[in-house]
Amino acid sequence: MSQAPERIATEPADDLSEAGVPSTLLFATATGVIILNLFAPQTLVGIIGPSLGFSESGAGLVAMASLLGYAAGLFFLVPLADLMENRQLVLRMLVSALVMAIAAAFAPTGWSLLIFLFFLGAACSAIQILVPIAAAMTPPEHRGRVIGNVMSGVMVGILVSRPLASLIADYWGWRSFYAVSAAALALLTAVLALRLPQRRPLATVSYGALIGSLFQLLRDEPVLRLRSFTAALLMASFSLFWTTVALRLVQPPFSLTQSGIALFALVGAGGAAATSPFGRMGDRGWTRMATMVSHLILLAAMALAAWAGEIRSGHPLALLILLGLSAVMLDVGVTGDQTLGRRAVNLLNPEARGRINGLFVGIFFLGGALGSALAGTVWDHGGWVAVCSVAAGFGTVALVTALSARR
Secondary structure (H helix, E strand, O other): OOOOEEEEEEOOOHHHHHHHHHHHHHHHHHHHHHHHHHHOHHHHHHHHHHOOOOOHHHHHHHHHHHHHHHHHHHHHOOOHHHHOHHHHHHHOOOOHHHHHHHHHHHHHHHHHHHHHHHHHHHHHHHHHEEEEHHOOOOHHHHHHHHHHHHHHHHHHHHHHHHHHHHHHHHHHHHHHHHHHHHHHHHHHHHHHHHHEEEOOOOOOOOOOHHHHHHHHHHOOHHHHHHHHHHHHHHHHHHHHHHHHHHHHHOOOOOOOHHHHHHHHHHHHHHHHHHHHHHHHHHHOOOHHHHHHHHHHHHHHHHHHHHHHHOOOOOHHHHHHHHHHHHHHHHHHHHHHHHHHHHHHOOOOOHHHHHHHHHHHHHHHHHHHHHHHHHHHHHHHHHHHHHHHHHHHHHHHHHHHHHHOOOO
């Protein structure tokens, strides 16, 4: 008979470090596997649209469906973490994601696929329940390091989802991606069923009251407002850059193929390594200074990207390397700010940790949606320099906001 999972309270009753590195690695791997489903459709739109009869404009709904579902999950499912036992909630959401991934692989029509992807995205909000579990298992003085390590899985998943999906689809078709995703989710669910500890929330209010308290939390927690706002601004820069860089890379002097663009996207995964150092800086009380550094890195990245993307006299390979370096710097800045923000909000009201995480992530995903929405217009009207300038503008607002905030 298997041993019953260990139970922990909402507040730290366990130190994750006592369970060893594999526990942290498990959380990081879990979040990375789950989040693949949110960003992979962006690279599959050109294949899915024609196969299911979407027009070019309608095909964009494929990329939006899972993200809209994820946002809905953040606001309506993640708060359940403050009401229900977290282990069972996570497992139920992962089983739902598994079912929706299988359904997406066999979707007969475009509209049925959109429905399946919406609910798949909603179930994937389980990520934001796993992060608080990891935080609750860790003493406050080590919480930033652990959150940073777990978040590295999220960022790697985001950054490799596009090239991975493209590679799988090139060999076996777009439906095969969701078949592979379903297999990965099945394995992950089985592992977490054995390894995930129980976490019972302290809140005793009803679900309706929990949802109604979201705006109250945002009003009463200035740290949540500040960190959510700056994270949203930097996520807008991130989305603006990564939505348009493929358009720039197919042009001279780079002239990359789709395979080349997929390899370029992998370069940004190096930025995920920044999560742990920024988490450690937060643990040492350097949050304000580290936040400024992350914003300045983003601004430097956009300046380098604008220069590398517009200069015509350099060698194409050298310019491509510089553009790749700017992508890594951008990801370092964004992941640094998000890691520090997650650490800060996870030190707030423990009874509302699920709702706080849902609000934080939901708001910065709105920033990402804003960046994606602006991408086409900015590219059409001003080209690459305008893209980098607007992205830098978001970073500048974030920096000024952080500087003006009270210590």
